[in-house]
Amino acid sequence: MITADRSLLLASSNTPPDLIENDSSSNYSSGDEASDEQLAETIINEIKDGLYQCLVCTSEIDSSSKIMELPSLSWRCPWCNGAHYSLKFPYTCWCKKKINPEQNELNPFSCGQTCSHDLKSCVHGCSLTCHPGPHISKCLALGPKLTCHCSKETRQLPCVLTPYQTGFSCGAKCDDLMPCGVHKHQAPCHEGVCGECREMVDAQCYCGKHRKNIKCSDQVPKKSTDWVGMFACDDPCDVLLDCGIHKHEASCHPITPTSHVCPKSPAVVKTCPCGKKQLGESRSTCLDPIPSCDETCDKLLPCGDRCPWKCHDGPCSPCYRVKEASCVCKKQSFSVPCKFLTDGNVPKCKRKCESLMSCRRHICERICCPDYQEAFKRDRERKKAMRKGVLVARNEEMYIEPSHVCIRPCDRLLSCGKHRCPQVDHPGNCPPCLESSSDDLVCECGKTVIPAPVRCGTKVNCTYQCYRPKECGHEPEPHTCHDPEIKCPRCTTLLKKPCRCERKIEVNVLCSQPQVSCGRPCQKLLNCKRHYCDDICPSTKICSGNLSKCKKLVKVSCPCNRIVKHFECCNVAEDQKLECDETCEKILRNKKLFEAFQVSPTVGDLDQVIPYSRYVMNTALKQSNWVNSVVRLFDNLIQSSKKTHHFNPMSTSQRQFIHELAESYNYSSYTLDHEPYRSVVIEIKEGSKLPHLSIAESIKIFKAKKERDSLASRQEQDSPVPETNSSEFFNAIAIQKVFFGATLDEITITVQELYSPVFPEGLVKCINDSTFYFLPSQPINSSQDIELKLIELLDPFTQILSKKSLAFECKLIKVDDNCHLIATAPQEYLSSSTEKESETEPVEREEGKESTEKQPEIGLQDEVENSCLEVKDVSHEIVSPMKTQEEPGQAMEGSTIS
Incomplete structure (x- = not known):
């Protein structure tokens, strides 16, 4: 089963x-x-x-x-x-x-x-x-028996040959009587009716003046007195009427006993023109005027109204009544004379249609378009269907209004890239190019052939190895056959090539690499006798040791070292100095004031100089933009007519900053409302005044204190940095794990924007293929200030080089004058050097608001002295930070100031 x-x-x-x-x-x-x-x-x-x-x-x-x-x-x-x-x-x-x-x-x-x-x-x-x-x-x-169109012949054919739809013709003469009833159809057996008779016949016109041959179907018989006319000639009648005075002005017409009676004869005209009053015997001839009555004409006009004038002879005047009529597009209505409408005119508005044409690319620019309403309805239905998701694909040209069928040529470039679309503008993509070539399409190597005919735009895809030899003679890299305008891949064979500088050092590079660099600077003494040429091979500026002008930037300062400017070495004398200005004199005067009040700008006395609390200073260091906006409000309040300022609701840490800053200005401050709507109000009171030092000036002093504290801490912890010998400071940055193929020029250009504002004389040296050194100057200098600035550049160097895939590691190092590595800084050393001091809870920096202030390149002691501006009130009492009962906040992110 x-x-x-x-x-x-x-x-x-x-x-x-x-x-x-x-x-x-x-x-x-x-x-x-x-x-x-x-x-x-x-x-x-x-x-x-x-x-x-x-x-x-x-x-x-x-x-x-x-x-x-x-x-x-x-x-x-x-x-x-x-x-x-x-x-x-x-x-x-x-x-x-x-x-x-x-x-x-x-x-x-x-x-x-x-x-x-x-x-x-x-x-x-x-x-x-x-x-x-x-x-x-x-x-x-076999199919059924079929008769021909004229029913004279019957045939039976195989089913596949039987013309079921069209029938067949026997070929014999039709011989059916035509509609004229006189002639018979002479065409062969055909489908449908015979149509009009086209036989030519001799016919006479209605007035009897002319005879000619016309088609039988064009005859329209009309009986005259003695004949039957078949057509109207082009001559006017021009025959005297029975009055013997007037002539008949009509065109060719049948001649009858009443056809030439004068229409103004007394026997014909019996009433006034309006027909309401009998004339009697008042007229004797056709020349006598027809008297009118005093009644209204009241004849029906073509527009449907009646003539409003008095009884009158001749045709009625046009109707001048005003009627409301819609414009062609049915969007507006106009008041127009009735005569305007009866003449077949339609008012038009000035509205442009702007409906989409059938191509859905152009818009209709007709004024007062007659198909506007249909187009509007069609577009509305289409959008409604799209919202419901029931719109089906169809050829919209079959359903669009005739006036909105776009007849502009498409003329868009086809996919072949050579010909343009010949069709009328249409929606959607253009059809493929129908042009073709009668030649076979052969690839470059000749192994792949597409036989003719080849459609335009066809590309041959050859999978065989490219046969073209390289100019260098090496084996080509594996790649498929391609068009001649596409270049072959670069040769990757490793060769030893001499660099471009005069040392001619051989370097392992790719065969296709045109420029070869040993990565070393020139290092020849320039004519200024102060600098060495640091152009890197293969720079075209490699010097020959006898340059007439040294373009290196050198520092020139005033005697007090406050003003520092950079000039080209060739434009500066060896002992050239700048002149001190008023600020220098003010700093000298402030220094004397410190000595007079026995306030020395040392580390231990800085707290006596700064009129702000530690919390205010730490917050100013971390959120400089927000702090500056608050300080501006404090400064403006004391100069304005207002006595109070109400801040927007803010976090606890921000309110603590406002309270402690108010102590420095001797303002009253208090809080309102409950969390999360708790806010601060400051108010001017008697004795309120600006602090003798601004926030910016105090930050400089505060930074100096932090740097000295950090230096003292390192000395106490037996730091790797020696206490006395400045040459033991770390003085360079090692750029390691360099990506294969990265050149010295690429790395120099990448990091130059970072180090040039800090080290204008800095340079990058190539040690080997995977290691480069950044040196702050040449010859190499070493100091604590240089080390701190190098630590600040360490992370930016690593980030920008990694982002551009040039190198992936940067370390702080110590080198001698010959760029030999002496020591590498451990991670613990970097952590201790960058540790920040803060006695209060840390306040997060506002997102996206980093401080952009640049400090002048001067020494630590000079920074402290230069930051102490003129004391505005020597009797000002130092006020300790306010003891607020609120808990310190964790962040000041996203705060706003009203």
């Missing part, structure tokens, strides 16, 4: 899926009759030989197998992997006419009757005996 489905018998184990008929009710013809017959024969032969395999149970099927129904509710087809949910599969013959057919050895599972399956091309069915596989593609039966 084999379980299988009848439809699965159509599929052979060696038959492709696209030739399988899964249901005998469908026609899956391959289009090739020989292939279809071979498929059916193969299925029958495999069943006869017991080689056909069931696709469900994979058992062989022969002509004696019992086919049973599948009991499962659903099953998955092994060929298409599609799910089927039919509950039962009844076992029928191939054509489904007989259930449980008898065993047939010659044609297994066939009922032996004609298939008769409906074909799409004709009215007959499949003429084959009940069979598997596709049905016949061409009907072999």
